[in-house]
Amino acid sequence: MSETEKRKSYEPQAIEQKWYDFWLRKGLFKPEVNPSGEPYCIVIPPPNVTGSLHMGHALNATLQDVLIRWKRMHGYRALWIPGTDHAGIATQNVVEREIAKEKTDRHQLGREEFINRVWKWKGEYGGRIIHQLKKMGASCDWSRERFTLDEGLSAAVRTVFVKLYEEGLIYRSTRLINWCPRCLTALSDLEVEHEEEEGLLTYIRYPLEGGKGHLVVATTRPETMLGDTGVAVNPEDERYRELIGRRIELPLTCRQMPIVGDAAVEMEFGTGAVKVTPAHDFNDEEIAKRQSPALPSISVIGADGKMTALAGARYEGLDRYECRRLVVEDLKKQGLLEKEEKYTHSIGHCYRCKTVIEPLATPQWYVKIEPLASEAIKAVRDGRVKIVPSGWENSYFSWMENIKDWCISRQIWWGHRIPVWYCECGKTIVSTETPTVCPGCGSTELKQDPDVLDTWFSSGLWPFSTLGWPQMPEDMKAFYPTGTLVTAFDILFFWVARMIMLGLKFMGDVPFRYVYIHALVRDEEGQKMSKSKGNVVDPLLIVDKYGADAFRFTLAAFAAQGRDIKFSEERVKGYRHFINKLWNASRFISMNVEGRQIAHGIDQVRDLPSLWILSRLANAADEIDSALQEYRFNDAANRVYQFLWREFCDWYLELAKTGLENEEDAPGIRWCLLYCLDSVLRLLHPFMPFVTEEIWQTLPVPFRDGESIMTAAYPSGLYRDPAAEERMEIVMEAISGVRNIRGELNVQPGAKVKVLVNAGSEDVAKTLMGHLPYIKRQAGADSIIVEMGLAAPRKAAVNVMSRLEVYVPVEGLIDIKAELERLGKELRKTGEELSFCMKKLMDQDFIKRAPEQVVAKEKAKCQELEGKKANIEDSINRLKNIFQEAENG
């Protein structure tokens, strides 16, 4: 490479697309690049086909890409399967909105034509998020991309439905379900979002039969009173006990209904009497069922959220909220409104359109979930699936243990049509293949169930349907169970739990061995990002501005387990600086190795700084590797940052400038520079794929040992040299000692100082003597004297380190007062530490009960501190004398 080709700063825009295309062209995202490796597979949480990339996706994709690139470099047959989810309600909503612009709606178009429109829409816009994932650098095998409505996945859905039906695990039933009056479909319990809202608690008088007084009931939904079929009180409640069995009048109607007893009624709440509306409230439905005979059910609210004829002529056709106002008004007029109180309670909303949910009795399909759930609980309990961080296991268990049957039918058009047909003879046919004749009566007049399945039903099969099930291709055998599922906690139940249940049921094994639950990305203030708050940050703008590498590294560096990420552009900026540092380090190295003699291996490395940095590199590589093993992405990112910047650039590159002046050392140093750069690029590659490839491609062979860094070996188990580390620390200590004096006393950086070092031992002295040029350059010294037991010169600043003392004669350089101040500060600090330490050692309990090692350590520390204190005191006295002499003279 030539340094003239390299600009002073890294410019991602020009480079990222180039390398992504290169990787694609070479087919490096395919598992076949490591044909003999152990399989490792990740299936992407399929984003909604309507979606566009948000921060959550960006984080999710980054972490998966880090894992898959890391594993790939370790030689695994790594496969990351991408794809999208058809997202029934969401997608249907989008297309409905679109055709509304054409002044039509889906009913006018008809089912078939509408579905065609959705597919057309999908073809045009559905690939957007996939394109965006590519911008992030995602190394998915795009040749295996799937869509939940693909032919293959649809076959999987039908197979699963039929099998569950045949086993009695899918059934149809009419009961109250969560109904969205805007989407006009049933929703599962999970799809209802509960939110605290301030409302009113309305107290209504219900006249007792026979005109003797009244009973007051409290409700948050006065309009549902039109569908009341009873009033319930607690049988233990002495106020009301004798009313049980009597009848009461329902105001605004001419109905009468019974007063019943039910233990579920809280005596303390409201008035202790509750109106019972079995057709519009889950609790009331239960209460009604417990009575014998059961209380009847009167539906006064229709599927569209408007009052039905059963609500009475005055209210029919009104929206439920208009009706609420009118009912209250009417009650007031009749003197039956006791009072209204402000009341905060939680209300269910449709997770898609936020409309308030209406419990409604309709026929729906359900999965009997308990038998599936109990297996799925076992799988996590015995560790076949590990959830990381493990804290989420509790949530998983408590949800799974209280799980209710899963309503899987949706009254929409876009999705997997339920594979059930009804014949006019009354027969129901459930089949994977579309039947043409009724096996009962031979009729060809078969009508398919109009409903489609919950989107999560198909995504629940994702880990095996994407691999080709119910066929059993090679992929299926090789990659199931997959390695790690990476996702946010908000779909732990929606999706993760269901994949575990269905995977166990149909594959006989868990779908993945690890579930890594990552954080939510919030804004700078810690607020959840949302369109309505206007605090959404578009990841693609960040990529455009700072490059995908800086963005990815930021996300990874903040992905600490169990804590949300507060995202701010400032941080990305910081990591862009980091990339620039890497870029310039590589420039420096290329300038210094190009056309020069380079050693051939570590055997030819002879200088201490090189041995030191190699050992530090080995240390960093091990720590990074084990951090990734434990999904501590932030630790891995921070360690590589620390190594590259603080150790490699701040120390080694500076030392190498001196070392390169020595012709005998130089070839080894050049080798070491390249080796470290190569290694750090590999370590960084999973986090920053683009810039690492860009630089790596310019390395000379044998460092560049393949066509791409993507398939280069990940560094681990490198050469360690603790002895070199320790010796180098002595040299670094001397340098820091001088620098510290210079810094504190404001010695001009250009000014050279004389340095004297009192070495603590023969070895220390020898090591220092062997590295004088390094110390001179780094400490800005023009002369150095090293001796064991060297006495301090009269006028000198002193720095007492652990293995040595540094003296810098101060005459002409600094003022003595400043140095006295500095030493006074040091003395205070040391004194405090020492007395704390001594106090401990005088404590008999400590001596007796603390482990020997700890006591010994404390003793050594105490000794060292004593020595240090004495030395500082000496220096202070010396300087004071000088000071006085100066004053007197």
Added chain:
RNA sequence: GGGCGGAUAGCUCAAUUGGGAGAGCGCAGCCCUUACAAGGCUGAGGUCACAGGUUCGAUCCCUGUUCCGCCUACCA
């Protein structure tokens, strides 16, 4: 109502099994030293939320309190 998590430097966060706390950013001082001012060197800054307890010793373990998040639940 139940459950979970958090509270550590000005800010954002670390601290692998209890032995006097670290980083990044920011701040202050001095420097454009030929890889990088998107930089270098140096430094200041913390009763580890509060109160008890266990222990020779607690940021770490236990109990309670306060504040802040989130999940979950059929008090209408």
